[in-house]
Amino acid sequence: MAYKDVISALSPDFWWELNGDETDSADSLDSDGGTDPSWVASIVPAVSGTHECGDYNGSSSLTQLPTSSDLIGNTTTYEKSISLWFYADTIDTNGNGRVIWGEGATQNSLSIYVYDDSGTDRLYFCVAEDSGSAIDYVSTPISVGTLYHVGATLDCNTGEMHLYLNGSLVGSKTGGLSIGSDFAAHSGGNGFGGADYSSGLINHNGDNNTGYFDGRIADIAYWGEQSVLGESDFDSIYQAGVAAVEFEQEGFRWRSDDGDEDAATWLQAQDVNLARGKNQNTRLRVLVDATGNPPSRTATLQFRKVGDPDSEWETVS
Numbered sequence: 001m002a003y004k005d006v007i008s009a010l011s012p013d014f015w016w017e018l019n020g021d022e023t024d025s026a027d028s029l030d031s032d033g034g035t036d037p038s039w040v041a042s043i044v045p046a047v048s049g050t051h052e053c054g055d056y057n058g059s060s061s062l063t064q065l066p067t068s069s070d071l072i073g074n075t076t077t078y079e080k081s082i083s084l085w086f087y088a089d090t091i092d093t094n095g096n097g098r099v100i101w102g103e104g105a106t107q108n109s110l111s112i113y114v115y116d117d118s119g120t121d122r123l124y125f126c127v128a129e130d131s132g133s134a135i136d137y138v139s140t141p142i143s144v145g146t147l148y149h150v151g152a153t154l155d156c157n158t159g160e161m162h163l164y165l166n167g168s169l170v171g172s173k174t175g176g177l178s179i180g181s182d183f184a185a186h187s188g189g190n191g192f193g194g195a196d197y198s199s200g201l202i203n204h205n206g207d208n209n210t211g212y213f214d215g216r217i218a219d220i221a222y223w224g225e226q227s228v229l230g231e232s233d234f235d236s237i238y239q240a241g242v243a244a245v246e247f248e249q250e251g252f253r254w255r256s257d258d259g260d261e262d263a264a265t266w267l268q269a270q271d272v273n274l275a276r277g278k279n280q281n282t283r284l285r286v287l288v289d290a291t292g293n294p295p296s297r298t299a300t301l302q303f304r305k306v307g308d309p310d311s312e313w314e315t316v317s
């Protein structure tokens with residue numbers, strides 16, 4: 001199933017593709033302010049080339065969202081699910097965390113942010129009430145310069161919150177939440193790339209989180225009341241999102257090891273096999289076509305005896 005079809009089938013209440021016009025694809029809510037990020041090619045491989053995403057500068061870029069009872073929690077809520085993609089350029093303790101997604105303020109807040117925890121870069125999903133007197137969070141190590149898909153769920157009915165990374169569960173809090181059996185209403189703003197409130201949000205340490213995100217954010221989907229996604233849902237989103245990453249061998253050609261890259265002698269025409277004796281250094285050039293916006297990949301080379309179709313392939317180490 002195509003990426004957009006996977007998201008649509010899960011019926012999010014809100015869905016921002018961040019394609020340059022800040023339009024909610026669920027036709028329910030648009031952005032209404034903030035300092036726009038730069039609009040660049042999407043980091044989601046499945047839509048790269050057809051969509052954009054926001055490149056936030058880490059100092060002032062912020063996408064603000066208008067008031068909505070389904071989103072900002074004008075009333076008590078019990079369940080929430082969030083799906084998004086991000087790529088961090090820097091992670092530090094600036095502002096007590098760099099906000100990817102945030103709703104609420106310093107009284108009651110829910111946020112997803114990156115943080116340098118004593119030299120370890122981490123992703124946090126945090127909910128807090130009563131000015132930080134009640135805090136629940138889960139976190140996982142991450143790396144700068146790496147594409148991630150994030151899934152986060154809050155279920156006050158069961159007393160659980162879960163964090164998923166690239167379709168897999170990486171952190172949970174179970175057995176009851178400090179915030180109690182519901183997430184209290186909040187009057188603060190909502191947005192991505194920073195805290196849409198001057199005093200910030202509440203982080204896992206109980207500090208005010210005012211940091212702006214430095215990096216790219218893409219394709220945010222949000223499910224409000226009575227919507228708790230599971231690992232299979234987030235895995236489907238992730239797998240569909242990277243499905244456009246394809247590597248296809250377009251050609252190969254052999255050459256001798258008798259010179260540098262420009263001067264070495266070609267041994268065969270392109271795409272013609274070569275029989276070579278033992279102890280003869282040989283170079284192989286392979287042309288690979290990579291579609292989408294691929295992460296790095298590792299290629300494995302194998303060989304077997306000429307004229308013996310039953311011989312086993314041996315991996316070149």
